Amino acid sequence: MAILKIARMGYPVLLQRAEPVADPGSAEIRRLVADMMETMEDAAGAGLAAPQVHVPLRLFVFRVPPERGGADPDDKPVGNTVVINPELELLSEERVLRWEGCLSIPGLRAAVPRAPRIRYRGVDCDGRPVGGEVSGFHAGVVQHEYDHLDGILYPMRMTDFSLFGFNEELTRAALAQQASRS
Helix, strand or coil, rough: CCCCCCCCCCCCCHCCCECCCCCCCCHHHHHHHHHHHHHHHHCCCEEHHHHHHCEEECCEEEECCCCCCCCCCCCCCEEEEEEEEEEEEEEECCCEEEEEEEEEEECCCCEEECCCCEEEEEEEECEEEEEEEEEHHHHHHHHHHHEEEEHCCHHHHHHCCHHEEEEHHHHHHHHHHHHHCC
């Protein structure tokens, strides 16, 4: 299998609205999905949208690893999943800060305001419905990947840029803050 090249910040496809997938079951889409899953796993990511691999189509893959799920019953581990031609509904006006990174903006993290609960739906490569009403990490990763389909990168959603930085610096700052509390 081929590992796909991930688009980095500045590539025009990342800033465009993606087009619907005409035939979710085509051999080309199945191959793309398989390659995206492999790339997501190889990069230790939680999600990957087609525009991130230079394909302007409305589909993304994601997973909720066991260590990412929370106490919320809707936030349980989820294996590799594809969502083709997704629709997304935010279920409240409330926003919570969620720490996010992105394979297209490597080495950085930020606290991004997201809806705590969403409903989404789409289909898989066999045309079967996928989605549901979810919260926690699951809701956050779906919102992040869905944004990619509309040409939105997570820094464009930020409201407090003091919560944006390099992974190493954010870790160092958190450790220093913990030490000062001891």
